[in-house]
Amino acid sequence: MAEVENNAEEPLRRWRWMDLVVFVFLAGLFYGIIAVAQEWKVDSHHVAEIHLSLWALPQYTLFTLSRGLIAFLFSLTFGIFYAYWAYYDKAAAKFLLPLLDILQSIPVLGFLPGLVLALVGLFPHSNVGLELACVLMIFTAQAWNLAFSFYDSLRNIPPDLRSLTEVYGFNRWQRFFFLELPAGAKGLVYNSMLSVAAGWFFITVNESFVLGEDSFRLPGLGSYMALAMSEGNVVAQIAGIVAMILMIVALDQLVWRPLVVWSQKFKFEDTQMGEPEYSRLLEWMGQSHVVQAVLDRLWHRRHFHPKLPKANVAKLPPWVGVWSYRLFLTAGLVGAVYLSAQLALLMSKVSVAEWARIMRDALLTFARVSAAVVLSTLWTVPVGIWIGLNPKWNRILQPVIQVAASFPAPMIYPVVVGVVLWMHGSLEWGSVLLMMLGTQWYILFNVAAGASAIPQDLLACAKLMRMSRWQTWRSLLVPAVLPALVTGWITASGGAWNASIVSEYVMYKNQPLVATGLGSLIFQATDKENFPALAGAVCVMAVVVVALNRSLWKKLYAIADDRFKTG
Secondary structure (H helix, E strand, C coil), X not given: CHHHHHHHHHHHHHHHHHHHHHHHHHHXXXXXXXXHHHHHHCCCCCECCCCCCHHHHHHHHHHHHXXXXXXXXXXXXXXXXXXXXXXXXXXXXXXXXXXXXXXXXXCHHHHHHHHHHHHHHHCCCCCHHHHHHHHHHHHCCCHHHHHHHHHHHHHCCCHHHHHHHHHCCCCHHHHHHHHHHHHCHHHHHHHHHHHHHHHHHCHHHHHEEEECCEEEECCCHHHHHHHHHHHCCHHHHHHHHHHHHHHHHXXXXXXXXXXXXXXXXXXXXXXXXXXXXXXXXXXXXXXXXXXXXXXXXXXXXXXXXXXXXXXXXXXXXXXXXXHHHHHHHHHHHHHHHHHHHHHHHHHCCCCHHHHHHXXXXXXXXXXXXXXXXXXXXXXXXXXXXXXXXXXXXXXXXHHHHHHHHHCCHHHHHHHHHHHHHHCCCCHHHHXXXXXXXXXXXXXXXXXXXXXXXXXXXXXXXXXXXXXXXXXXXXXXXXXXXXXXXXXXXXXXXXXHHHHHHHHCXXXXXXXXXXXXXXXXXXXXXXXXXXXXXXXXXXXXXXXHHHHHHHHHHHHHHHHHHHHHCCC
């Protein structure tokens, strides 16, 4: 009898410990919100004082994490709304989708000067403007990917399921919450991880931005690393790298891993491919009385709605909504035409010699981007296929790859540049290595995912046919991962173009190292406040990236998806 009582008390004791953990977490979250709010409310200080003390790192990590998560919430809301609008308004989609393609091709420094000056001027007496500018710059690296993901999810919903929502009389909100949002959950979670990873890449630039003689700096990991690199403080650089890795790992285990497991319930397939995802945190949270009480309350509210008498609310005529929407579109079109005219007027100040330099630099950067993608492919394809075909190593190395992809590569640029200079090299070719640090992981991640999805029947057939290792790779493995490889190429190429800004212009021991190219031109034009040259260089980069996406990558993906898709 005593043994039975002890067994009954054991889960209760475990639950109480989990409740304590939940309360501690909520208390920490509350403190974090207060600390961040106080930082936003302080008097405007364009150049925050950064301390390279190790004791300052936890607070700086909190500030950086909060900016990234706030930007992600903005990006997620924007992506869902934008995709929903483009899907249901076919006329507007002809403008919205190309605009989205253009926006994602504009580098960070194309947005940064205007945003910083405008928002700092809008909030001259507080730090809100500079904080918002930093958040919006992170937003520009996250939002477009989420919008494309949810738009593709809406397009791929089976027609039968849409017909069922009509049969059951779902209104627009019910259809969105019970069909469309669950259908896009897996894609949104996966692309959220990639988007947040992309947002960290320019964190040193976003938190420590220089425009001419004006400096704009916020306390955070990015500004901490920027100062440590400029002063050559190796201990502080190592501490910043460790803090960044710990933040990325904590975010992966506490946020992304539970979300990945949770998203598995929203799938259209009847069969389970491979081993199901697992999160220990979700299992532990399920043992908390507090969490269960909150979930039960939400479930009760969701499924038991009291029937209230309908109020006699006067409804507006349908034509009011139609004309309001048309007026909104017209205002947006007029605004776009005005901004385009202002941009053209600004670029008209660029001389013929400057245009010639921009075109030459664009060719040099294109060569470096191509070299970075090719060199990354040479090692990521065999390694990615090996990881994908070995479930044990896949489980071990996938988190490592995610951390590597999320880590802001500019933080370790000084180390790589030091090695390049030690080898008597220069940044002209060393910048290719710097680009690879931030782009090769996307190819590896996609190839590993593609290899893990190869049906076991095909692999068994290759063994039965006694195909050699070379024949298996040439006839099965490489063609099977080609759609995923092309996706990795697209992501890596776009990332390399953006990375050229910080790869072709690097501060090393307080001395600028410059490689001739479009990225260094954009950096220097920003630093010198040469806005006509900046506008021209940014527009050329956007045109080149969009042209490559339309003429090469999308056609290559269509061929790969049509001829080599195994699923």
